[in-house]
Amino acid sequence: MSEFFMNNLTEFWHLTGFYNATWQHLVMLAVGLFFIYLAIKKNFEPMLLVPIGFGILIGNIPFNAEAGLEIGIYEEGSVLNILYNGVSAGWYPPLIFLGIGAMTDFSALIANPKLMLIGAAAQFGIFGAYMVSLLLGFMPDQAGAIAIIGGADGPTAIFLSSKLAPNLMGAIAVSAYSYMALVPVIQPPIMRLFTTKKERVIKMKPARAVSQSEKIIFPIVGMLLTCFVVPSGLPLLGMLFFGNLLRECGVCTRLAKTASNALTDIVTILLGMTVGASTQASSFLTKETIFIFFLGFMAFIIASTSGVLFVKLFNLFLPKSKKINPLIGNAGVSAVPMSARISNNLGLEYDPGNYLLMHAMGPNVAGVIGSAVAAGVLLGFLA
């Protein structure tokens, strides 16, 4: 009888996390806890870092995979695997884009369309990182997937990496969201470095009022034009502009509310948690992950720098009354609306009456469009 007890208890012990734990699991659990700490204590993008951080904990509970319990995220048919399908098949990101479209007011961009070019210039961060990734020995498809971190757009990064380099997706997603959370730390020094005191206090004219008809036309024309140029960006751009049309048309208020609130919240929970859970120690703690984090950091710096420098260049061709404050250049990297808030805060720091938020929202939302277009270009070239 005692042998029966001992055999079963030993077998059970072999199934526990304590028996199967390795130092890699413990490191990843620490990373997950650190993310949760950053989110709760430091308030860094809590709605992303809490699900991702907790997902990392879920994904790194050690268990005996050979027991066939079908609980792991990579075990076909498991609950986590079914939820992860939205990431691996790439259908969560377009749903998030639907919500972003339904939340975003493109008025600032419509009122001052030239701000769109700042959103385009900031995408240089993606391609700068692409070149460095190649130098570090990544293949072009992997380099493209890593470089998209520079778009500062989590859903786009997940969408593209799931197509180009599924094995790197976990590291890319965590890197993208980590740096998005760290935008308030990364961007201000760059903005200060590349601007003069005189430039930081440039006051921009308030944007004109945009009519409702223009707001309705924008998503329709925007979708048609951008998708005709880059059809491979259709899932992201199509959903973004569709969400915006729901918002602006005025006759689909219920749908717009659902897309911007309930639907986005549900998908964010599932996306964050499953992306976190996909970062299993065995595939995450590698040399490649370190490279990816380094490249992601670089991509953010290049993107922010190119946005600011582009505004300075642009100002050379603009009359004095229409100069653009280069502090809004950083907002071209997407990361809506965090980077626009940084422009605003920095502007207020140098002139308490200089509110740049609405001006910065222009390049900010243009950055969303730009990064989706850039993802489409990479997908077209490399998939």
Place this chain on the structure above:
Amino acid sequence: MKKTLLLALVAIIGLVANAQGRSALKINEVMVSNNSSIVDEYGDHNAWIELFNSAYGPLEISSVYLTTDPNQPKMYPVPLGDVNTKIPKRQHVIFWADNQPDKGTFHTTLQLVPGQDNWIGIYDANGITLIDEVVVPASLTDDQTWARKTDGKTIVDANGNDISWEVRDNGAKADGTPSYITPSSNNIIKDGNHKVQYFHERDKNGFALTVMAMCIVFSALLVLCICFMIISKIFAKVVLSRKLRAHGLDPIADTDAAEHDSGEEIAAIAMALAEHLDAHDTESTVLTINKVKRAYSPWSSKIYSLRELPRR
């Protein structure tokens, strides 16, 4: 009336969708004389016809007809109720032309005759719409196949001739490349992502891709920018015209008049009138314009930017 229109629209969309789906079915490879090539599940060597689903979604082919006689389009109906007749995206199925339909779904009543041209066609469920056809040349010898060069694709040369098909015999082509017979698999065997290899070899530092991609990103947003500059000008004119009409002015003659109604000018006029009419209450009569510093501004308010939904 509205309901009728809606039903008609749904019916048209349904028909178009159906037609698009079936047209993705292609004859992909045919072997007329099978002496030592693949065997069926009974161990027999028979002539075979490979069909390919060229769509990027699954395709159900039950109820389509296979035939070798254009005058008899309903020669072999693909039976209903077999799960294997649903072809996954970009995949193949083989039908045996052995005239033994009692052996299973994929054994047909078709017979191919070596030494003569063999016409093969696929008809849709109505027995009228021809989905795909091919004439297998008489010159095909034992164990050779007549195959598309690229799966499911029709290739036309500069003179308009169809050059989609070629003979395959497991030997080598004139250019030295292998000429595999590929039943139930792709006619072109892919050993990797050629685009990635191409960029890896031709654009080692990524400069070319960067230039091309940035040009495309800029072009896309520049086109959008120009488009909205034009649209905003049109709307500005429309708004101005409406404003003038509302004030009973001629929109064409009085275009300049409206340009002077800036906020500052209106404020100045209002102040002058108040001064002239002496419409003050008991006040200090001292006008002071103070800059008010406040944390709140509509420019930084979320209710005016992200969360406000328009209502009709």
